[in-house]
Amino acid sequence: MTSLVTLFLYMLGGAALGCIMLLTGIPAAPLLGSILGAGLLSISGQLEVAAWPLGTKTILGIAIGTVIGTGINRETLGELQLLWKPALIITFTLLIAGILVGLLISKLLGVDQTVALLGAAPGGTIGMSLVGAEFGVGAAVAALHAVRLITVLFLIPAIVNFLAPAGSIDVTK
Template sequence: MTSLVTLLVYLLGGAALGSLMLISGIPAAPLLGAMLGAGLLSISGQFDVAIWPLGTKTVLGIGIGTVIGTGINPETIEELQLLWKPALVITFSLLITGIFVGLLINRFFGVDKIVALLGAAPGGTIGMSLVGAEFGVGAAVAALHAVRLITVLFLIPAIVNFLAPIQGIDLPK
């Protein structure tokens, strides 16, 4: 099978499960479904490893960065005027915790220190995987973040739904 056909199979698998997951109501369902769809095809052993054309990951990274960037607007800046202190506390506590957990994973599980630190770092799967790729460990970092992301996407909405009535939070319908 040519690498272009292989990529098409992965794209179709990711698109199919990503689209199917839309009906689940899970936050970020298309992303989660696409990751699972392509990942399941990959681990099945039935298809070659996907070889992306040179520059594809860079173009996708720029696209994702652009999508995120377009979400920054005047209202976001207004919110940051109120939220900058909590944002700094959250950021630095996650950084410190990530470094601590990464070093623990390295020490007790023997995971490569770079993989452990990047895998435990706060950040998105794509961003941290791209950073990992720069160090030659992108796949391992992607695997750790994929497990984290899938777990978080399944658990946090359930936890919020459980705690909302207890805390008197009105959730949107």
């Protein structure tokens, strides 16, 4: 089977589960579903490992960044005037926690230090996987971030709904 056909089948599997997940009402369901769909297909061993054409991941990263960037507007900048202090605290706390957790995982569990540090870093799956690829550990870093992302997408909306005061917005809608 050609690599383009294999890639198409992965995209079909991701798109199928992504569309089905839309019915769940889970936030970011298409993202979660596509990760699970393509991941399960890959784990099944029925297809070869996906070989993306050169530059494809970069183009997709740019597209995802553009989608996120279009959500930044004047209202967002206004909110940042109030939220810049919490944003800095959150950022530095996550960075320090990621470094500490990465070092701890490396020392206690024998995981390669580069994999552990990049896997525990508070970045997105695509970004950290690309950084990991530059260090020769992209697949391992992607696996750690995929587990983190799937777990967060499943748990955090339920936790927010549980802990949010009465009358707050329901994040599953």
